[in-house]
Amino acid sequence: MPKRTDVSAVDTVACVGAGVIGGGWVAHFLAKGFRVLAYDPAPDAAGRLARIVDAAWPALTALGLAEGASRDNLTVTATLAEAVGPAGFVQESAPEKLDLKQELLAEIDAATPSDVVIASSTSGYAMSEMQVAAAAPERLVVGHPFNPPYLIPLVEVVGGRLTEPWAVEEAAAFYRHVGKSVITMADELPGFIANRLQEALWREALHMVANGEATVEQIDTAITEGPGLRWPVHGPCLTFHLAGGEGGMAHMLDHFGPSLKSPWTRLDAPELTAELRDRMVEGCEDEAGGRSIAGLVAERDRAIIAVQRAVEGARDA
Structure with a gap:
């Protein structure tokens, strides 16, 4: 499979899924000066996405917008193919349902140019689980962000059993190009790295509250202060x-x-x-x-x- 070696040549990004995470990605890419093509089958997707971007834009403006950055560079497409067909990078952020992810990634793969990396924002599934129905699973990677993606720089990148190393390398390079701080994981790990650390703290907090050992406010203060x-x-x-x-x-x-x-x-x-x-x-x-x-x-x-x-x-x- 051919691959793009110059990530700076990408000028159009497709975002599939317009929820909180997908919308956050849209806002981030727009702020970095990209043309963004978004697709979500929900009937209210366009309005919801506009509200997410509008809410994020003051913070992004304060951080500094790239040359040419504009909310007008967003197009919400009527079909999946219209979104991914012209894209140089695809970010999928659909709901966390395994069968949905498997089917959707296969559809994205079939409609996306063969040299384009396809990344999933999943926070719960391994790419090995999700890439099973795709015709070209070698270009599918996880690009796991943190909410909100337009402010939190971390992205954890990891491939599945069928992913080729070039796809992981290219995804990591692209994320760095758009201002992200990237952890490239050598192996798949349930929950990735940051979520496992968060979860350990969260579980201990729940134990203390359940046992009457600390209040919610005390736990939050213990961390923030x-x-x-x-x-x-x-x-x-x-x-x-x-x-x-x-x-x-x-x-x-x-x-x-x-x-x-x-x-x-x-x-x-x-x-x-x-x-x-x-x-x-x-x-x-x-x-x-x-x-x-x-x-x-x-x-x-x-x-x-x-x-x-x-x-x-x-x-x-």
Whole structure:
């Protein structure tokens, strides 16, 4: 199958599905200056999509619109073929129903030019499950966004068993081209990466509320006024790397490793083997990229102050 190597040549994107996620993708692509062809079989799709884009546009304008960006570049088509036929990239965001996804991706595949990558916004299914009915499953990938797609930069990209590596590479390159922060996953993982982390926190929150151990407000405050202020700059791994002081992750694991067995969570803790310890230490060193503990601390502190000021400003506005 031929493939496009220059993602900057794409000027038209097809968005199939005009719900919250699909509409968010539409708004994002419009703001980046693309012509967007959208299709959704629902009778109120055009009006709903216009409302989503209109609601998103002030924030996108504040962030800065690409040259030529306009809501007028959106066309809602009467048929699926009209949307995907001229497209250089296709983003599917239909409801999370497996049989629907399988059938729809097969239809999109049949109507889309053979050199175009087709990505699904699914948050619950593996591409291996969804690509089974497509004639050209090798170009189908997952491009899992976070809501709202026009503001949250993360996209997790992964193929299925029948996906060719070039399709994953091209999807990742295109998303980066349109301003996304991309995680390219080597293997399919139920729930992907970020959702699994979110779910662990969410389940523990539900346990505490159900058992009367904490209120909803206390749980939210514990995050927004606590670790949540660190996470915009350092994720959980580098955060604990700094918790080890000058010794970094190695000291943190050696000193606090036994606490993994403490009954602080309803999730089973993994065995802290020497291999797991070494992988965590090496991973933090790689992510730090030569930055010292002192440098990371200064970076974190500057970012936390900036986030606090930004949030306070937003609340006062």
